[in-house]
Amino acid sequence: MTVKLILLVLTTIPLCSIGQMRDTTQPMPSKTEYQNKSIRNLTPAIVLLGSGLAGLFATAVFDVVESLDYIFAPEPEQNRSYTAAYLISAGVGLASIPFFSAAAKNRRLAKGATTFIKYEQADVANSRGLAVVRYPAVAIKIRL
Secondary structure: OHHHHHHHHHHHHHHHHHHOOOOOOOOOOOHHHHHHHHHHHHHHHHHHHHHHHHHHHHHHHHHHHHHHHHHHOOOOOOOOOOHHHHHHHHHHHHOOHHHHHHHHHHHHHHHOOEEEEEEEEEEEEEOOEEEEEEEEEEEEEOOO
16 A cells, blocks of 8 residues: 555656646747736636625625514524525635736736847948848847
């Protein structure tokens, strides 16, 4: 049993590190791609947070209404527990935190340093005088 556990650990560690390596043949994502990723992460975050807050509000309303019914009811009934509903609603609301943090990270990456190819113009002397030649240059934009 220990041999199987050791083999599992020894194969899991390299697979996790290889699985997270970035493909170097792919170009770096651009600013618009990071902005789109930020928007795609922000949408489910807002939906999860809204549904969690709505669930907490609805559960609180049902809990208060039932406690009022229990006070004014002529015969005592069994009181329901809404603990599970509170926990599920809070869990749904808290599930939005990773989406918000991913959206903020992608927004920061979109505002960060970018590289792009820009065509520059230069005057080149030839036999007839000066000529304007366009050549590609790598430009780096760094946000300070």
